[in-house]
Structure formats: structure tokens, C-alpha cells
Amino acid sequence: MLRDSEMLVAAAQKLKDYEIKSTPQRQVILAYLMKSKTHPSIETIYKYLKKNDFNVSLATVYNTLQLFEQKKLVIEVAVDKTGHMRYDYFDNPHYHMICVNCGKIEDVFDDAYRQFEKTAALDTGYKVFGSQYEVLGLCPACQRKEDKISNPN
Incomplete structure (x- = not known):
């Protein structure tokens, strides 16, 4: 590689x-x-x-x-x-989906990322040098495991 x-x-x-x-x-x-x-x-x-x-x-x-x-x-x-x-x-700026159970991290590319920076700068008067966004949740694999535990049949 x-x-x-x-x-x-x-x-x-x-x-x-x-x-x-x-x-x-x-x-x-x-x-x-x-x-x-x-x-x-x-x-x-x-x-x-x-x-x-x-x-x-x-x-x-x-x-x-x-x-x-x-x-x-x-x-x-x-x-x-x-x-x-x-x-x-x-x-290429993007945000991250992070599984709180297994720690898996996935990149999410969305045009709203840059718009959010612009809005935040306009609303606060800050000069933005960069940003980083993380969304926490359960990944599909951990959701399936959780479903099996709560619904064993």
C-alpha cells in the first residue's frame, strides 16, 4: 500500500x-x-x-x-x-459518527459542515480557524447485539 x-x-x-x-x-x-x-x-x-x-x-x-x-x-x-x-x-472536512459502545468511527461528508461553520461565525463574531464535530451513538452492529440481548427469541 x-x-x-x-x-x-x-x-x-x-x-x-x-x-x-x-x-x-x-x-x-x-x-x-x-x-x-x-x-x-x-x-x-x-x-x-x-x-x-x-x-x-x-x-x-x-x-x-x-x-x-x-x-x-x-x-x-x-x-x-x-x-x-x-x-x-x-x-476534506467532515464530521464523525462514533459508536459509544465499540468505538467505531465513521466519516460523514456533508455540505452542511461548512455552512455550520459560517453560521457559527456570523452568529458569534468569531474568526473560525477550524472545527471538529462528533456525533455519538450506537453503530448498526452494536444495535443488533443490543437487540439480541433484550429480545433473545
Whole structure:
């Protein structure tokens, strides 16, 4: 997945767009986040990269994610059940549906996202630098499990 030269080129271009110095480690970490649909933790990213023979330290992953977050290229999403913060590539703003039972996170892309920011800015006079929305609930799988427990027949 990450040895795909097109993905690494895309990651390098994003780093340039966000005025972040491009290094091989930053490119591969960003490429991983761009491809990921799972909102990984620092540990998940690190383990994947090590397993796939990328020379990167846990500290490098941590520091890179902090830099990406400062530049608004990624966001911290939520703490999972193990206490680890999860991260999301945020080039295309969206909100998150988070299951309060299993911790699953899904991206929801909706034009209303930007409109909500504009309305909030107009109503309050704030200058908006960014936003992050989370909707909490039970995912379909957890709803089915809950239904089986309450209706065993």
C-alpha cells in the first residue's frame, strides 16, 4: 500500500501544499493516513510501518502527527477504549459518527459542515480557524447485539 509511488507523490505534494518540509518518514506517515479508513492510533501507525520495514521510531510518528495537527492536515478524533488517541487525515472536512459502545468511527461528508461553520461565525463574531464535530451513538452492529440481548427469541 505505502510503497505505491503515486501515493507517496501525492503525500509529498500535500506536504508542500501545507508548507511542511517533506521527509521520507513524513511522506510515508501521511500516505498511510490518506489511505486509512480506520482512524488509527499512533501505536497502530508505528506497528504497521515497522511491520512493513519502514525505518521510523515511535517518537517520529508522534512528532509528525503533532506537526500535521498543528498545520491542520490531520485531527485528533477520539480516545479509543484502550486510551489511545486516534487520528484522521482531514484534507476534506467532515464530521464523525462514533459508536459509544465499540468505538467505531465513521466519516460523514456533508455540505452542511461548512455552512455550520459560517453560521457559527456570523452568529458569534468569531474568526473560525477550524472545527471538529462528533456525533455519538450506537453503530448498526452494536444495535443488533443490543437487540439480541433484550429480545433473545
